[in-house]
Structures are given as C-alpha cells and as structure tokens.
Amino acid sequence: MNETHLPHIPQTKPRYSATFDPYTISEIERAAATGIYDIRGGGTKRKLPHFDDLVFLGASVSRYPLEGYREKCGTDVVLGTRFAKKPIHLKTPVTIAGMSFGALSGNAKEALGRGATAVGTSTTTGDGGMTPEERGHSQTLVYQYLPSRYGMNLADLRKADAIEVVIGQGAKPGGGGMLLGQKISDRVAQMRNLPKGIDQRSACRHPDWTGPDDLEIKILELRELTNWEKPIYVKVGATRPYYDTALAVKAGADVVVLDGMQGGTAATQEVFIEHVGIPILAAIRPAVQALQDLGLHRKVQLIVSGGIRNGADVAKAMALGADAVAIGTAALIALGDNSPEFEDEYRKLGTTAGAYDDWHEGKDPAGITTQDPALAARLDPVKAGRRLANYLSVLTLEAQTLARACGKSHLHNLEPEDLVALTIEAAAMAQVPLAGTSWIPGKNF
Amino acid sequence: MSAAQKTMEHTVSFDLGAAPLRELNATLQGLDSTTNQTAWSVLNPRGGHAIAVGLTAPVTVTIEGHAGYYCAGMNDGATVIVNGSAGTGVAENMMSGLVHVKGDVSQSAGATAHGGLLIVDGNASARCGISMKGVNIVVKGNVGHMSAFMAQSGNLVICGDAGEALGDSLYEARLFVKGSVKSLGADCEVKEMSAEDKTILVDLLAKAGVDAKPEEFTRYGSARKLYNFHVDNAGAY
Numbered sequence: 001m002n003e004t005h006l007p008h009i010p011q012t013k014p015r016y017s018a019t020f021d022p023y024t025i026s027e028i029e030r031a032a033a034t035g036i037y038d039i040r041g042g043g044t045k046r047k048l049p050h051f052d053d054l055v056f057l058g059a060s061v062s063r064y065p066l067e068g069y070r071e072k073c074g075t076d077v078v079l080g081t082r083f084a085k086k087p088i089h090l091k092t093p094v095t096i097a098g099m100s101f102g103a104l105s106g107n108a109k110e111a112l113g114r115g116a117t118a119v120g121t122s123t124t125t126g127d128g129g130m131t132p133e134e135r136g137h138s139q140t141l142v143y144q145y146l147p148s149r150y151g152m153n154l155a156d157l158r159k160a161d162a163i164e165v166v167i168g169q170g171a172k173p174g175g176g177g178m179l180l181g182q183k184i185s186d187r188v189a190q191m192r193n194l195p196k197g198i199d200q201r202s203a204c205r206h207p208d209w210t211g212p213d214d215l216e217i218k219i220l221e222l223r224e225l226t227n228w229e230k231p232i233y234v235k236v237g238a239t240r241p242y243y244d245t246a247l248a249v250k251a252g253a254d255v256v257v258l259d260g261m262q263g264g265t266a267a268t269q270e271v272f273i274e275h276v277g278i279p280i281l282a283a284i285r286p287a288v289q290a291l292q293d294l295g296l297h298r299k300v301q302l303i304v305s306g307g308i309r310n311g312a313d314v315a316k317a318m319a320l321g322a323d324a325v326a327i328g329t330a331a332l333i334a335l336g337d338n339s340p341e342f343e344d345e346y347r348k349l350g351t352t353a354g355a356y357d358d359w360h361e362g363k364d365p366a367g368i369t370t371q372d373p374a375l376a377a378r379l380d381p382v383k384a385g386r387r388l389a390n391y392l393s394v395l396t397l398e399a400q401t402l403a404r405a406c407g408k409s410h411l412h413n414l415e416p417e418d419l420v421a422l423t424i425e426a427a428a429m430a431q432v433p434l435a436g437t438s439w440i441p442g443k444n445f
Numbered sequence: 446m447s448a449a450q451k452t453m454e455h456t457v458s459f460d461l462g463a464a465p466l467r468e469l470n471a472t473l474q475g476l477d478s479t480t481n482q483t484a485w486s487v488l489n490p491r492g493g494h495a496i497a498v499g500l501t502a503p504v505t506v507t508i509e510g511h512a513g514y515y516c517a518g519m520n521d522g523a524t525v526i527v528n529g530s531a532g533t534g535v536a537e538n539m540m541s542g543l544v545h546v547k548g549d550v551s552q553s554a555g556a557t558a559h560g561g562l563l564i565v566d567g568n569a570s571a572r573c574g575i576s577m578k579g580v581n582i583v584v585k586g587n588v589g590h591m592s593a594f595m596a597q598s599g600n601l602v603i604c605g606d607a608g609e610a611l612g613d614s615l616y617e618a619r620l621f622v623k624g625s626v627k628s629l630g631a632d633c634e635v636k637e638m639s640a641e642d643k644t645i646l647v648d649l650l651a652k653a654g655v656d657a658k659p660e661e662f663t664r665y666g667s668a669r670k671l672y673n674f675h676v677d678n679a680g681a682y
Contacts, residue, residue, distance in 0.1 A: 148576065149538060152538055152557065153521075153538070154499055154521050155521075157519070192597075193578040193579060193598050194598075194616055195616070197673075198616075198672040198673060199673050201595070203576070203595060207537075207557055207576045208533060208534035208537045208557070209533070217495070217533075218514075220494055220495050221494065221498055224466065224467070224470045224498050225495075225498050225499040
C-alpha cells in the first residue's frame with residue numbers, strides 16, 4: 001500500500017489541564033526561576049460568589065414602585081452617631097476607601113479628594129499619613145490609624161473628620177504591608193521617617209495594643225485626644241465577621257468597616273490575596289446579625305467594601321444591611337487606571353490594559369500607582385477628579401433606580417426581602433432565598 | 446514665703462477622684478503656649494487610662510500615683526512626670542516634650558514616638574521603643590523582649606539588661622545597652638561606638654541624671670541586610 005493513501009487519523013486537540021492550567025504553569029515556572037513569591041496589587045482575581053448572583057424583586061402586585069423621575073429616593077447617610085460629637089453627614093453612601101500616599105501619587109490622592117468632595121462623600125488616607133494636598137481637597141477626610149503609624153501625628157489627627165483604626169483589610173487579613181523601595185521617594189521617605197529606597201514594611205499588629213480589651217482603651221485614648229468629636233471606625237478584613245463586628249462594637253466603635261477578599265491592596269503576595277479571607281457577599285449578613293443581636297444595627301454603622309463596581313452592588317450591599325459602601329479599585333479605574341489609552345506601555349511591561357496589577361513597581365503608565373514624577377504628572381487631578389465624580393454619581397443614580405423599583409424612598413429602606421439568589425452558594429452566603437423558591441440553605445431545609 | 450512654697454501655690458491641682466478624665470484632658474488640652482498656669486498636679490490617678498494625652502502647651506503635669514495605658518500619649522511639648530508606674534504605651538507617638546516615669550512601665554513604652562525624651566527610672570516591659578521614629582528613650586533599669594522592634598530612628602539607652610530579640614528588624618535607631626543582652630533580633634548587630642554616638646549618649650545620660658560613662662555601654666544598630674527583600678535572607682524574616 002502506498003503511504004500517500006493512508007487513511008487520515010484524527011488527532012485530539014491539545015488539552016490544558018483544569019488543575020495545571022496555563023496560568024498555573026506560568027506561575028510554577030516563574031517561581032522556579034526566581035525563588036520568590038509573586039507580589040502584586042489589587043484584590044482576588046478568581047471568580048467568587050458575588051453580588052451578580054443576587055437579583056432584586058421589583059415591585060409588582062404585592063408592592064408598588066416609586067416613579068423614577070418624580071418621587072424622592074434618599075441617599076444620604078450619617079456615620080458616627082453612637083458616641084462622636086460630630087458625626088459625618090454624606091450625600092451618598094459610596095465612600096472612598098483608604099489608599100496611601102506612597103502607594104498612590106500625590107495627583108491621584110488629590111483627584112480622589114476632588115471627586116469625593118464634588119459628590120459629597122468622604123475619602124480616606126492610608127498607610128503613610130495625611131498630605132496637605134489630600135486634606136485640602138477632601139471636604140470629609142477619614143484618617144487611618146494603622147499598625148505602622150507612618151506619618152501619624154497629633155496635629156493631623158485633629159484635622160481629620162473621622163479616625164479609622166485599621167486592624168486588617170480584605171486583601172490580606174492577618175498580614176502586614178510592604179511598600180517596595182522603588183516607590184520610596186524623598187517625600188515618602190521623609191513622611192515615614194525611613195531611608196529612601198528601602199523596602200518599607202508595615203506591621204501586621206498594632207505596636208501598643210493587642211486584642212479587643214486593649215482596643216477599647218485605645219479608642220478611649222483616641223477620643224480623649226480629639227475631644228470626643230471624631231467618629232471612630234474600626235476596619236477589619238472579612239474572616240469572622242460576626243465576632244469581629246461584635247468585638248469592635250464592644251470596644252466602642254462608632255462605625256465598623258468590613259472589607260471582603262475582593263478588596264484591593266497596593267502590594268501583597270498573590271498567594272495571600274487569593275487564599276485568605278472570605279467574599280464580601282458571605283460577610284455582610286453575619287456582621288449585620290452581630291449588630292442586630294447587640295441592638296445596634298443602624299446605630300453603629302456598617303460600611304462594606306470589596307468588589308463594589310456599580311449601583312447594583314451598592315444597592316445589594318445596602319439591602320443586606322450595610323449603611324454605606326467603600327470603593328478602592330473601582331475608584332482607581334475611574335481615575336484612569338488600566339486605561340486602554342496606555343496599551344502600548346502596558347505591553348512593554350508584559351501585561352495588557354485591564355490586567356495590570358504590578359502597582360508595587362511604581363511604573364504605572366497612568367500615573368496613579370507611582371512616585372515617578374514624570375509618570376505622576378500624566379494624571380491631571382482635576383480631570384481625573386471629575387471622572388471619579390461622574391462615576392460616583394452613576395453609582396448613586398443606579399442604586400436609586402433599583403431602590404425605587406422596589407418601592408423604597410431611601411436606600412436604607414432596602415432589605416433582604418427585596419433580594420433572591422441565582423445560585424445555591426449565593427443564597428447560603430447572602431441568606432436570601434434561591435430564586436423561585438423559599439429555600440435559604442442553612443436556614444430551612 | 447519660700448520659692449518652694451510659691452511654686453506649690455502656683456500649682457493647680459486636679460483630683461481625678463472628684464472629676465472625670467474628660468474634664469482633666471480638656472482643661473490641659475485647652476492651654477496654649479502663653480499660659481501662665483504652667484504647673485499642674487493630678488491627684489488620685491488610680492491607674493486610669495489616657496491621662497494627660499495630647500498636650501501641646503509647655504506645661505508641667507505631675508501625676509501623683511500610678512497611671513494606666515497611654516499616659517501622655519501623643520504628647521507634643523509638655524512635661525509629664527509620673528510619680529508612680531505607668532501602663533502600656535506610655536508616651537506613645539510622642540512628638541516632643543518630656544515624659545519621666547519614676548517607677549516601672551509596661552509594654553510598648555514610647556511606641557512609634559517621633560520626638561521628645563522618655564525617661565524611665567525603673568524597668569520597661571516588652572517592646573520598649575517599638576517602631577520608634579525619632580524619640581529618645583532612657584531606661585535606667587531593664588527592658589523586656591522585642592524592645593526596639595522595627596525601630597526606625599532615635600536613640601534607646603538601656604542602663605540595665607535587655608531581653609530577647611533586641612532590635613529585631615531594626616532600621617536606623619541607635620541602641621545603647623550597659624548590661625547584658627539575652628539575644629539580638631534579626632538584622633541587629635553590635636556597632637562601633639562613634640564619636641557622634643558617644644556625644645548623643647553622654648547628652649542623654651546627663652539629661653536623665655544617670656551617672657555612667659559611655660564606655661560602659663555597647664552600641665547596637667541595623668546590619669541593613671534586610672532593607673531590601675532578598676530571597677537569600679528569607680530565613681531571617
């Protein structure tokens with residue numbers, strides 16, 4: 001038989017392993033080549049049960065809606081009503097999460113302040129202290145009180161509108177931080193009392209207290225330092241939300257900030273970001289339950305964060321019991337982070353617009369996560385602030401739209417009964433029924 | 446009338462047994478740099494927390510007894526004297542001024558403090574000078590474990606012994622120890638005592654009223670091997 005007449009034998013197509021997928025293989029190769037774990041910015045990138053797995057039950061025969069363009073739907077929120085003499089009044093419940101000068105450029109911090117102020121909400125300092133530009137452009141500024149205490153001083157503490165005691169964050173509950181040497185400019189070094197160019201570690205524990213009993217005394221000190229005027233927030237990464245919320249309240253918090261594992265960071269090990277903490281969807285109801293059990297729901301306010309992207313996420317978080325939300329990654333995107341405008345430069349960095357997460361390297365083409373003066377100058381804080389303000393307005397309008405559809409005259413009137421879940425996992429985590437059923441896994445069988 | 450009696454007459458006493466902490470701190474925090482009420486005495490502190498915090502006027506506050514947590518916290522210019530012992534975090538995050546504890550202090554004394562001088566006549570517990578950022582601390586007795594952990598700048602003088610892991614993950618703070626050191630923390634090493642070191646040490650000993658010679662002390666500082674993460678040092682982290 002002539003070889004040219006052999007029958008064609010179909011070949012199977014190359015098949016990637018679900019376990020050893022191309023990304024996993026590339027990570028093994030990278031680890032083998034370098035001997036060091038991968039560090040990146042942002043939050044978890046894996047797919048998780050999230051707000052998309054919930055839908056609202058709009059009004060129908062049993063409930064009537066509010067007219068979208070005529071009937072009022074309030075969005076304001078007051079934070080710090082428990083003990084603070086001067087609670088914070090915000091026009092929208094969408095706040096800007098803590099991000100440091102150091103991790104972000106000065107222009108980026110200014111833009112965050114401008115955008116937040118334009119729509120009547122707050123912004124938050126980060127690990128590294130308060131800059132005059134940030135204070136000057138932020139009508140309402142929350143001052144973070146972190147384990148490192150970089151830049152912490154009495155004068156700035158008294159300039160703040162609220163104080164956020166940071167115990168953890170969603171990207172790395174139980175972990176400290178690291179600002180790599182390449183981002184330590186003269187100014188950043190001066191603010192942190194450290195030599196230029198060295199890796200700056202942020203401790204994972206506070207230096208002068210451990211545990212909730214000590215926290216209570218620390219909060220007393222902070223109140224005494226500031227004439228009992230400032231609301232005191234306590235921020236925790238979502239891990240054990242029921243107990244963490246209860247203990248924060250016991251320690252005297254005015255506000256609890258709960259950050260899910262989708263919450264971003266400037267720089268942490270990939271393995272930490274992806275494998276520690278729980279999704280925000282799973283954290284809200286236990287935290288609310290803790291507040292309800294203590295008789296303090298709506299008296300101690302709850303701010304949730306971690307993966308808030310649109311008005312639907314805002315409305316769903318509030319329907320589950322939050323008083324407000326905070327955004328970080330989404331705010332940076334609104335400023336211009338990962339913009340296709342810089343695709344050529346992202347490619348040179350070995351990535352692509354939409355996937356850039358090496359925020360710790362200080363090479364951000366968008367001029368946001370950098371201290372390089374030339375790169376930072378690319379971000380116009382006025383224009384970027386306007387983009388953020390626009391985005392915040394859209395989040396608020398979208399949340400109002402959904403609330404009105406549920407017949408609610410204020411975002412705070414949204415309730416779990418307005419929601420159902422599309423997946424069993426989401427139903428269990430959010431403790432709302434699976435759509436089309438009355439079944440809440442774990443609640444009824 | 447003698448000078449001492451005159452001084453006593455000009456001292457304003459505040460009885461914490463009769464009025465709340467808020468009233469004391471609000472009164473002291475309300476003083477400005479031109480006040481002529483510069484001498485204050487706090488009676489019956491009874492180990493209370495957050496006594497005399499956040500002071501910015503150049504006044505002298507003498508606490509007649511033991512103080513609890515965070516005594517003189519974030520002090521910025523005042524002199525606070527504790528005629529007793531103090532709890533956790535005395536003079537934490539001090540910016541400037543003087544805090545002098547006549548007895549012992551608990552853990553995290555002078556934590557994260559940026560400036561000023563903290564003098565402890567007795568012993569200090571664990572983590573004395575943790576994350577200090579420019580403060581000067583003189584402990585006449587011993588210090589506990591992990592003292593000067595992640596200490597960034599400033600000077601810690603220990604006239605007695607130091608516990609385990611002294612100066613772990615140290616940055617640029619200078620440590621001077623007269624007695625023994627149970628163990629050094631990661632990246633902390635013995636340094637040669639320079640002329641500048643000696644000048645600093647002599648000055649601090651004089652300010653604290655310690656009769657000792659700089660030659661009796663050993664200077665410790667950062668080996669600076671952990672300043673930038675390197676995989677070869679992974680075992681040290």
